[in-house]
Amino acid sequence: MVLYTTLSSQFKQYLLSLNKVAAKRLIQDEFTGDNAFQLIQQIMMPALENIGKEWEVGSIALSQEYMASNICEEIVNSILPPESPKRRDMPVLGVATLGDQHMLGKQIVASCLKASGFSIFDYGAIPVDELATNVVKDAIEVLLVSTLMLNFAYEVKSLRNCFNETGISTNIIVGGAPFLFDDELWKQVGADAMALDATEALSKVYELTGVVE
Amino acid sequence: MSDEMTSMERVLAALSFKEPDRVPLFHMLTIYGAKESHVSIKEYFSKPELVANAQLSMQQKYKHDCLYPFYYAALELEAWGSESIYFDNAPPNSGRPIIDDFGDVLSLEAPDVLESSGMGMVLETTRILKEHAGEDIPIVGVVMSPFSLPVMQMGFGEYLDLIYGEPDIFSELMKVNKKFSVQWANLQVQAGATVICYFDPVSSSTIIPPELYRKTGFKVAQKTISEIKAPVATHMASGRCLPIIDDIAETGSAVVCTSVLEDLAEVKSACAGKMSVLGNLNGIEMIRWTQQDAESKVKDAIEKAAKGGGYIMSDNHGEIPYQVSEDVLLSISNSVRKFGKYL
Numbered sequence: 001m002v003l004y005t006t007l008s009s010q011f012k013q014y015l016l017s018l019n020k021v022a023a024k025r026l027i028q029d030e031f032t033g034d035n036a037f038q039l040i041q042q043i044m045m046p047a048l049e050n051i052g053k054e055w056e057v058g059s060i061a062l063s064q065e066y067m068a069s070n071i072c073e074e075i076v077n078s079i080l081p082p083e084s085p086k087r088r089d090m091p092v093l094g095v096a097t098l099g100d101q102h103m104l105g106k107q108i109v110a111s112c113l114k115a116s117g118f119s120i121f122d123y124g125a126i127p128v129d130e131l132a133t134n135v136v137k138d139a140i141e142v143l144l145v146s147t148l149m150l151n152f153a154y155e156v157k158s159l160r161n162c163f164n165e166t167g168i169s170t171n172i173i174v175g176g177a178p179f180l181f182d183d184e185l186w187k188q189v190g191a192d193a194m195a196l197d198a199t200e201a202l203s204k205v206y207e208l209t210g211v212v213e
Numbered sequence: 214m215s216d217e218m219t220s221m222e223r224v225l226a227a228l229s230f231k232e233p234d235r236v237p238l239f240h241m242l243t244i245y246g247a248k249e250s251h252v253s254i255k256e257y258f259s260k261p262e263l264v265a266n267a268q269l270s271m272q273q274k275y276k277h278d279c280l281y282p283f284y285y286a287a288l289e290l291e292a293w294g295s296e297s298i299y300f301d302n303a304p305p306n307s308g309r310p311i312i313d314d315f316g317d318v319l320s321l322e323a324p325d326v327l328e329s330s331g332m333g334m335v336l337e338t339t340r341i342l343k344e345h346a347g348e349d350i351p352i353v354g355v356v357m358s359p360f361s362l363p364v365m366q367m368g369f370g371e372y373l374d375l376i377y378g379e380p381d382i383f384s385e386l387m388k389v390n391k392k393f394s395v396q397w398a399n400l401q402v403q404a405g406a407t408v409i410c411y412f413d414p415v416s417s418s419t420i421i422p423p424e425l426y427r428k429t430g431f432k433v434a435q436k437t438i439s440e441i442k443a444p445v446a447t448h449m450a451s452g453r454c455l456p457i458i459d460d461i462a463e464t465g466s467a468v469v470c471t472s473v474l475e476d477l478a479e480v481k482s483a484c485a486g487k488m489s490v491l492g493n494l495n496g497i498e499m500i501r502w503t504q505q506d507a508e509s510k511v512k513d514a515i516e517k518a519a520k521g522g523g524y525i526m527s528d529n530h531g532e533i534p535y536q537v538s539e540d541v542l543l544s545i546s547n548s549v550r551k552f553g554k555y556l
Contacts, residue, residue: 001504018377058453060472061422101306104369150497150534151303181451181473181497
C-alpha cells in the first residue's frame with residue numbers, strides 16, 4: 001500500500017508534466033494481467049483525485065485535468081480494454097450536455113469514468129426527450145450532465161420533470177460552470193448531486209450506486 | 214450646478230488611481246436589452262438602432278457608467294463562415310466549428326471584418342451610441358482574443374490538444390487570428406469605442422497553468438494589445454487572474470476583470486499602481502439575490518476595492534444573465550450610489 005502511495009504520487013507528476021510514456025510504463029511495470037482494477041483504484045484514481053482537488057482550489061488548471069484524464073483513459077484501455085467483461089459488472093453510466101455544444105467538461109468526466117473502469121454511454125448534446133428514451137433503452141443508473149451555459153443548466157429541471165412523469169429512477173449528477181458559481185443551483189433544478197470536478201463526480205457515482213470504491 | 218461627475222470623468226479618474234465622486238459601475242448588459250425591449254434575442258440583434266436605443270435607455274434607467282455595444286461572442290465566428298444558434302434566454306452560440314482538422318489552419322485566412330454584416334451592425338450601434346453619448350459616457354467595445362477565439366473555431370478539447378501538441382500550427386493560427394482581432398478592435402475604436410475589452414478566458418489560470426500562459430496567451434496578448442489604438446481591459450470571463458497579474462500588466466492592459474473565485478481585496482492589492490480592477494459580482498448567483506443581498510454584496514466589494522480609486526464595479530463574467538431581475542440591477546445601482554461615495 002505504501003508502495004502504491006509512492007507510485008501514485010510519481011504517476012501524478014508524470015501526468016502533470018504530460019509524460020505519457022513514463023506514466024504508461026509505470027502502470028505496465030505493475031500490471032500482472034489480473035490486477036487492472038487494483039492499479040486503477042490505488043495508483044491512477046488517487047492521482048486524478050489529487051489533481052481534481054487542486055483544480056477546485058485553483059492551484060491546477062482545467063487543461064491539466066483534461067490532459068491527465070486523457071492519458072489515464074488511454075492507459076486504462078491498454079490494461080482493461082473497453083470490451084473487457086469485467087467492465088460489465090460496473091453500474092451503467094451516461095454522460096450528456098442537454099443541448100450545450102460546449103463539450104470539454106463532458107469529455108473530462110467521460111475520460112475519468114473510463115479511466116476508472118466504467119463503460120459509459122456518451123449522449124453528446126441530444127435534447128431532453130430523446131435523452132430520456134435512450135436512458136431507458138440503455139438502463140442507465142446514473143446520468144452525469146455537464147453544462148457551461150446557464151440555459152442548459154436549467155434544462156436539468158426539464159429532464160427531471162421528464163424522468164418523474166415517465167417513472168425513470170435514474171440518478172442525475174450535474175457539474176459545470178453554472179453549478180460552480182451557484183452552489184444552490186443543483187438543488188433548484190432537481191439534480192441528485194453536484195460535482196465540482198470529474199473525480200468528485202466519480203465519488204458521487206459511488207455514493208449514489210452504493211458501489212464500493 | 215451639480216458636483217456629480219459625468220460617467221467619463223468618473224471612470225477616467227478611477228483608471229488614474231484617483232478617487233472620483235463615487236465608485237463607477239459597469240452593468241454589462243447584452244441580451245438583457247432584448248428583454249428590456251420586449252423582443253426576441255434574434256430580432257434584437259438584427260437591428261443596430263434597437264440595440265443602441267436599449268443601451269441608452271438602460272443606462273438612463275440603471276444609471277451605470279458605460280455603454281456596451283457588444284452583441285455576442287459567436288458573432289465574430291460568423292465572419293469566418295459559421296452560423297450562430299439562437300436561444301430564447303441566453304446568448305447565441307457558435308454552430309459547427311470552422312476547423313475540422315489541424316491541417317485546415319495552414320490554409321486559413323483572416324476574413325475582412327468590413328465584409329461581415331453582423332460586425333457591421335455592431336459598428337453601426339457603436340456609431341449611434343457615440344453620437345448620443347459624445348464624451349460623457351465611455352463606450353466599451355469587445356474583441357475575442359486571438360488566443361481564445363479557437364475555442365469557437367475548433368472546439369475546446371481540440372484546441373487544448375493543439376496548444377499542447379502542435380506548437381507550429383498553433384503559431385500559424387495565432388498569426389491569422391491576430392490580424393482579424395486587431396482589425397476588429399480598431400474598427401470599433403474608429404466607430405467610437407473608448408476602450409476595448411479583450412476577452413481572453415483561455416489565458417485565465419482556471420483554464421491553463423501560468424507557465425503555459427507565459428509561453429502562449431501572454432505573448433499573443435502583448436503583440437495584439439500593442440496594435441490596438443485604445444486602452445484595453447483584459448477580461449477572463451469568470452476565470453482566475455491572480456497568479457498571472459504581473460504578466461497581464463505587462464501585456465499593456467489598463468484594467469483586469471477578476472473572478473468571484475478570487476478575493477477582490479487581494480487582486481486589488483496585487484494590481485496597485487499597475488492596473489485597475491473590474492469585477493467581481495457573481496452574475497449567476499445574482500439570479501436568486503434579494504435586493505438586500507445585492508446591497509450587501511455591493512457594500513462588501515466597495516469595502517475591499519474602492520479605496521484609492523482603480524476600481525470599477527461589475528459582474529465577473531462580462532454579461533448579466535437574462536434571468537437577473539430588474540429590481541436586483543436597480544438595487545446594485547442604488548447601493549453603489551449610496552455606499553460608493555468617496556468623501
